[in-house]
Structures are given as structure tokens and as C-alpha cells.
Amino acid sequence: MLKLLLVAGVVAGVVYAVFWALERRQAAGRAQRQHPSARRPRPRPSRMVAPDDDEDFLRDLDRRRREKDEPG
Template identity: 45%
Template sequence: MGKLLLLLIVIAVVIYLVVRTVETRGHPFRRPPGRRPSGGGRGPSRPVAPDDDPEFLRDLNRRRKKRDPDSPE
């Protein structure tokens, strides 16, 4: 009975460590994001969100100034 309990504890600890590692580091067999094979035929990457794109923000600012010329900004 003692050997069975010890075996169950060891299995539980191993499962806990595996789950904890997968949660903190991500899936162990998945490639990390942003690492693509070279020569994929794509151009340079663009910002993902519009608020990360300086060109979008400049254009947005220009449109806002044209729409409201009396604004103090």
C-alpha cells in the first residue's frame, strides 16, 4: 500500500511540473511566434494594431485637424 501511494505522489508531482511548465512557457512543441523561416516571400512586417502604426496616426491627426480647424490642438 505504501509503494502505491508513493508512486501516485511521484506521478502527481511530475504532472504538476509538466502542466506548470507548459503554462509558463507555452506549448513545448510549438514554434515561438515571430520566428518564421527565411525567404517566405513576404515583405517587411507591419505593425499589428493601428495605434502601433506611425503612418496611420499621422494620417488620423491630419484628418482630425482638417475636420475641426477651431480646435486648440
């Protein structure tokens, strides 16, 4: 009798785990259909360029330095 209860408990646990996993999978699919933006990654905001990486800034610094160093 104890073996029968043990087997029934194990079978019930396996059936519960299978149905739980299926329900979670279906719930995740419903959530994605309700929020289509959740499937697409959002565009990353443009990041600020450091002054030493900005070619225009460096070019302007060189121009100012040359104008300062030129005589007259």
C-alpha cells in the first residue's frame, strides 16, 4: 500500500510539473503578443562622445593652437 501511494505521488508530481511548465510557456507567449515592443530590443540612446574621441573638437584645438603660434 505504501509503494502504491509513493508511485501515485511521484506520478502526480511529474504531471503537475509538466502542466506547470506548459502554462508558463503559454503565459509568456500571451505576454509577448500583448506587448509587441517586448520582443524588439529598444534602440540604444546615442552616447556622448568624449572630447579626445571627437575629431571635430581635436581639429578645432589644432586650428586654435596654430593660430596662436603664428606670428603677427
